[in-house]
Amino acid sequence: xxxxxxxxxxxxxxxxxxxxxxxxxxxxxxxxxxxxxxxxxxxxxxxxxxxxxxxxxxxxxxxxxxxxxxxxxxxxxxxxxxxxxxxxxxxxxxxxxxxxxxxxxxxxxxxxxxxxxxxxxxxxxxxxxxxxxxxxxxxxxxx
Numbered sequence: 782x783x784x785x786x787x788x789x790x791x792x793x794x795x796x797x798x799x800x801x802x803x804x805x806x807x808x809x810x811x812x813x814x815x816x817x818x819x820x821x822x823x824x825x826x827x828x829x830x831x832x833x834x835x836x837x838x839x840x841x842x843x844x845x846x847x848x849x850x851x852x853x854x855x856x857x858x859x860x861x862x863x864x865x866x867x868x869x870x871x872x873x874x875x876x877x878x879x880x881x882x883x884x885x886x887x888x889x890x891x892x893x894x895x896x897x898x899x900x901x902x903x904x905x906x907x908x909x910x911x912x913x914x915x916x917x918x919x920x921x922x923x924x
Contacts, residue, residue: 783810784860787838789867793875800924806877808868812884812915815892816862822894826906834862865918877922885919886912 786792796806819829838859865882873879887903888896896904905911 783863783868784816786863787861789863789871790874793871793877796872797875797877797924800877802924804924805880806872806922806924807919808921809917809919810868811888811892812918813862813864813868814915815888818893818914820893826893826895826910830862832862832864869920872920872922877924880921880923882920883918884915885917886915888916892916 783789783792800806813832817828817830817832819825819827838861841858841860843855843858844853869879869882887899887905889904891898891904893906895907897907898904904916906914906916
């Protein structure tokens with residue numbers, strides 16, 4: 782979801798505005814590290830994109846949708862890569878208190894071709910290094 786937001790500071794201000802004192806905000810999101818990896822079918826696990834971005838959005842040809850994959854071209858999509866530090870800094874700058882940040886070696890969808898769904902329903906990278914990189918993160922912040 783954060784990928785489609787150009788201004789994380791404003792997003793966090795809106796979150797803080799709608800929380801009452803003592804209220805909690807919980808976010809689960811795809812880890813920004815995953816966006817650096819080559820997602821081409823058959824490709825070795827390698828870095829193919831920068832972690833840090835500029836002010837301009839990334840332009841991507843979209844196939845399928847976020848809800849269902851597919852081979853049909855849907856159009857152009859624009860998004861902004863945000864680092865984990867930018868997400869946390871926006872939450873703190875909005876006046877929220879960060880209670881925790883967790884990172885996980887599994888995902889809710891197959892972000893990379895070398896992922897398989899486990900019996901627990903989570904998608905993981907296969908092979909001896911499958912649990913070495915973060916695929917999801919969560920944070921909890923309070924007002």
